[in-house]
Amino acid sequence: MCGIVGYIGHRESSPFLLEGLRRLEYRGYDSAGIAVLGQNGLKICKTAGRIQGLVDKLIDTPLAGTVGIGHTRWATHGQATEVNAHPHHDGGSRIAVVHNGVIENYQSIKTTLEGKGRRFYSATDSEVLAQLIGYELESVEPSADDPYRHLVTAVKAALDQVRGTYGLAVVFRDYPDVLIAARLGSPLVVGIGTGENFLASDASPLVGHTDRIVYLADHQIAVVTADRLDVSHREAGQVHWNAEAMPINAADSGLSGFDHYMLQEIYEQPTSLENAMRGRLSEEHATAVFGGLNLTPRQMRGVNRLVLTACGTSWHAALVGEYLIEELAGIPVEVEYASELRYRNPPLDPETLLFAITQSGETADTLAALREMKRKGHHTLAICNVVGSSIAQEADGGIYLHAGPEVGVASTKAYTSQCVVLAMLALYFGRLRHMSFDAGLRIIESLQALPAQLEKTLEVNDRVKKVAERYAHCNNFLYMGRQFNFPTALEGALKLKEISYIHAEGYPAAEMKHGPIALVDEHTPSVFIMPHGKVYDKVMANLEEVKARGGPVIVVACEGDTDAARLADEVIYTPHVEEFLQPIISVAPLQLLAYHIAVLRGCDVDKPRNLAKSVTVE
Ligand code: F6R
8 A cells, every 4th residue: 555765864865765665666656756955945746556656757857865755655535546645735836745555534634724724726636734734833933942843743743633543754945854643543664774764664675775764663753864853742842762683584675577466476375384384393392383473382371262364365375274273283263354353342351362464564454453452451362474563563462474475456366374373273282182103294385285285286387377367257256165164265365356356256176055155157267176075975976067057167176087078168177285285385376366367458457456465544
């Protein structure tokens, strides 16, 4: 979703701002802009569409100056037009603001300011911040002993009036040696340089410029000059800040021989699984070992219920986790959409442990659900990929995925890493309870074999591409699986719809008879995920029902399954693995299927329309 960059120092700011915005592209956006302060005053350049459009504009009319802010916008209030793109100004071009988040009461502030004669030019909620700060600045006097105090006073006065969330950066035409930033609910980091300082909504734009970063916390305001950073809390005053080391893997290392990040990340999965398991499997104790749960084994043993909360693909991983943990550890698990959990009031006893599952660690709904559960006194843990993200920082403990940056908007490697972490958790909880040493060891062996099995699974790519060529023209797909592979059906359908814009539905296979079977016709392929296992025969019966109604059938089955080959129109084989680990393997052909269909339909695979990598609004 929206991204922020800022620079103040001795160099021209535009190159850093543009490079930084490119590094934030993966978050998803639909317009972009920069504001630069130089000898010619405060100048703004914006565009609807891609950053390249902004770069092209700046070739014709470059913006010179050593202070600047930039933004990629993902439209919430107001269309994705140039006028609605950030930075916004106060009407008189005395200040410029970039803002991530949502100002909920923008309409009433706008009406009040309009009543006082201020003219608004955009349809955004963010413009009220620029106008309000400009308005407040008119009534504060500069202080003799602190050149920036009145600027902070004006920003603070404006923030006191808004309701909502913000990560924001402000530059002032008449104060070209300072940049002010503030955060509430939307992340911001300051990069500490030498004679220059940087600002960004996550660490990735700062890689290569500094390895010292300061994470701003909610309610903090930062005054950033070329050689100084002052941080204060809106109520509590001056804050002592500490710079942390740049997280390893904050940088996107680029495409290495693949056409798209999504395909590269699909192929990275054997390695990302290894990374998720590295150092976490103990053959000596036949269990999994996690360093950061911040609970003793005795406290963990006392947990009598787990709530797994997440959104989207991460929610599908949570469903896989539910099957795994209930099967292997016998602990009741509830999976909740974070967006629902935050407003529900489920009766949960104190021994309930919450896991928030998230790739980005910034998903607004997941963060809000975590805070709500924390407020109720539950211990909260995160299963998260991005180090130092808001959820990673706010949870009481957690497990990092170590999957490396995921750039493709459609999540792939983070999903399989989440599933493998949940499998290790199931082993851990199982071994705290009834699971024998031998059973634990067998699970460890199965987990250790997974990366090689996933590597082998990916050899189906050419076969999947052929299947894609045959069905890419279809406008509806059904995905069916049962038990451990019910979430796989949901995930396969989500992958297809988000990157190829084809309508797809995932169902537990037996539910088909209760409605979706009405959709079956010769133009609607049904994808059955049916590796060997307890429910194989049942799913086979559902497959026959679809065949009997003339629907094309694509099957993901275990190697050597001749029955599936006989009945299906297309079979994609995967290696045999333990039933409970099959979701980690059988999702890979579905990721590839979605990928190839999207490419064949000419879709922008890594940046699908309307989607954002990191969903930081409700
Ligand atoms: C789909 C996808 C999204 C995310 C969801 C949650 O491919 O990536 O559905 O899974 O927006 O994001 P995180 O995991 O960052 O909380």
